[in-house]
Amino acid sequence: MSGAREAFRHVALLLTAGFLAVAVGAGYWGVVRAGELNARGDNARRVERERRVWRGTMWARDGTTALVESSLDEQGFARRQYRYPLLAPVTGVWSLRYANTGLEATYDPWLAGRRGDPLDQVLDTLLHRPVRGYDLVLTVDPKLQAAADALLGDRAGAIVVLDPRTGDILALASHPTYDPNTFDEQAEELQRSPAHVLLNRATQGLYTPGSVFKIVTLAGVLEHRKARLDDVFEDTGLFVVNGFPVRDFQPPPQPRLDLARALAYSSNVIFAQLGLELGPDLMRQTAQAFGFGEVPPVDLEAEASSLGPDEFLLDQVGLANTAYGQGRVQVTPLHMALIVAGIVNDGVMPRPRLVQEIRTAEGKVLRRVAPAGWRRATSRRTAAQVREALVISAREGYARAGAPAGIAIGGKTGTAQLGGTQSPHAWFVAFAPADEPRLVVAVIVENGGIGGLVAAPIARQLIQQALAP
DSSP states (O other), X not given: OHHHHHHHHHHHHHHHHHHHHHHHHHHIIIIISHHHHHHOTTOHHHHHHHHXXXXXXXXXXXXXXXXXXXEEOTTSOEEEEESSGGGXXXXXXXXXXXXXXXXXXXXHHHHTTSSSOHHHHHHHHHTTOOOBOOEEEEOOOHHHHHHHHHHHTTSSXXXXXXXXXXXXXXXEEEESOOOGGGHHHHHHHHHTOTTOTTSOTTTTOOBOOGGGGHHHHHHHHXXXXXXXXXXXXXXXSEEEETTEEEEOSSOOSSSEEEHHHHHHTTOHHHHHHHHHHHHHHHHHHHHHHTTTTSOOOOSSOOOOOBXXXXXXXXXXXXXXXXXXXXXXXXXXXXXXXXXXXHHHTTTEEEOOBOXXXXXXXXXXXXXXXXXXXXXXXXXXXXXXXXXXXXHHHHHTSGGGXXXXXXXXXXXXXXXXXXXXXXXXXXXXXXXXXXXXXXXXXXXEETXXXXXXXXXXXXXXXXXXXXXOO
């Protein structure tokens, strides 16, 4: 009998240990690792649930124009409809086979109804009704967005239009792009596309800025009292740095220019000298103040602009080239728009905003996204001086090409040299109207040629449309 009891005791202990292991495992996988398991793309239960979610609508800034919406078929499965496919760089795509992107990814918990009003979630479960996600009201202006897409057309490049007072992104175009309505069927082909259609050029595209970067250099020179706006400089058409010749892309109308006109007529010769006067440490300090090296806080996939490696700036030739936007500088179009916004916003760069509010299908607001500042780039005094120089640039200089008739603006052209036989990138940045800016525009056309001839007319038409009475 004692042997039987001992065997029974061993069996009981094994069963108890087994139950404990199962309980611990269930608790670990069901609680501790539940979120991770639930998020896995191969989780069949998650996929089945997501297929039946009535995903929230994305509305334009007017709150009445649907940009993205869902419907349920007879089997109760969701179908996502992108009413304005060219807005894919902003909306992104919802995909159960591949990762979500854009706003579909950033606001997925809200759009899918997993975050929001707990009572709604309980009622959905008790009443066995389809889960209804929450809606987003974006900052995008549909008419301005359509105009930006039409003006960019089949050319590769990007356009950003924003309100400097709030950081609201009114239009964001990136071409070429893709149709999110057919993404799942074409995803592998799109990923292999030599045109990089999945790249959001406005927020992820890193480009040589050319002369639009002179805005940053000018701010550094003025902020650190290396020169005044009315100081006069000599531009003989050639400046040699350690044997390297710096020349102007287009000679200025006269050889003696004050600092404001040096910007207006885009003097590489004068800005190369200013860069050497500023020095590598203050050049990097200035760029960092404007957010270089930091990803802008936008609700999309984005890249950080870069000034280049320290060893390049420590070289006199590298520093001189950097000062007028060549060298190793790389910047995104969104970042250039934010830099200009900081100049007209008394030195404070706004936080870019794409979503104004989150609300229920019935219109009840659950969360408002308030405008906010991102960082102070420069003093109010310096910002005012740079703003004055940009107004002079658009009134007298090469940026006149971007000024609509009857509307005073501030602006700067850029023709970014790429070396070899490549055509330069065409840039233009501007704010309007000059006295009370409500609009900032950044345009880049890849390998488009001269900024004043290619990018400036695009900005001019956008400004004209946006400010039309």
